[in-house]
Amino acid sequence: DAGVTQSPTHLIKTRGQQVTLRCSPKSGHDTVSWYQQALGQGPQFIFQYYEEEERQRGNFPDRFSGHQFPNYSSELNVNALLLGDSALYLCASSDTGQAGYTFGSGTRLTVV
Amino acid sequence: AQTVTQSQPEMSVQExxxxxxxxxxxxxxxDxxxxxYKQPPSRQMILVIRQEAYKQQNATENRFSVNFQKAAKSFSLKISDSQLGDAAMYFCAYRSxxxxxxxxxxxxxxxxxxxx
Known part of the structure; x- marks a missing residue:
């Protein structure tokens, strides 16, 4: 039973560029959340997708957007990258009604 | 808004x-x-233990147990018989x-x- 799969594992981008990160949820899960984890900090909630719609959003600018596909996989897009966007981006999935989440290993984004 | 505080940036224990x-x-x-959650160098956040606030009994998972004090809003994690593989970052988390x-x-x- 595959867990949460994220791609790519590492990524280097230049300021001002755009990036897309991908997440495949655990089998049987229909809800996907994205978190940003800066170095030495706990993860911060970006948004959650359910039934292909953004269900809840954290305190992140509109440069951060997402999408969920009919197969429940999800993408996180970040436009106009800033140096401060450098972080580990974690995807977490769950089944509707579950309180806990299963996390992937993340994508390490470095903006130079 | 809810906040979570972990006052110990680092801890060490003998095996x-x-x-x-x-x-x-x-x-x-x-409610x-x-x-x-445990985060080893592999970066994946792994669920260690979970507690529902309406349950008075403290959760236990093998060597891991919690001391949940609802009135004090405290939720500590006890790791017994520590193993080398327990070395990691540990995060406490809250969910509505x-x-x-x-x-x-x-x-x-x-x-x-x-x-x-």
Whole structure:
């Protein structure tokens, strides 16, 4: 039973560029959340997708957007990258009604 | 808004000994979920243990147990018979019961070192 799969594992981008990160949820899960984890900090909630719609959003600018596909996989897009966007981006999935989440290993984004 | 505080940036323990990691939280809700997650160098956040606030009994998972003090808003993690593989960052997290708030709120973490 595959867990949460994220791609790519590492990524280097230049300021001002755009990036897309991908997440495949655990089998049987229909809800996907994205978190940003800066170095030495706990993860911060970006948004959650359910039934292909953004269900809840954290305190992140509109440069951060997402999408969920009919197969429940999800993408996180970040436009106009800033140096401060450098972080580990974690995807977490769950089944509707579950309180806990299963996390992937993340994508390490470095903006130079 | 809910907040989670982990006051111990780093802790160390000898192999086979017991260690307790502290977590406090602030909320006005009466029902919620609390979690401890482990993040090893592989970066994946792994669920260690979960506690529902309405349950008075403290959760236990093998060598891991919690001391949940609802009135004090305290949720500490006890690791017994520590093993080298327990070395990792440990995060305490809070989640509302649902409705319109689904996010996990994390503390800043405690780095646990296990000495052989």
């Amino acid at each position: 086979a000994e017991t260690v307790t990691l502290s977590c406090t939280y602030d909320t006005s809700e009466s 919620y979920y609390l979690f401890w 019961p649902g409705g319109s708030n689904y996010k996990l709120t994390f503390g800043k973490g405690t780095l646990l070192t296990v000495n052989p």
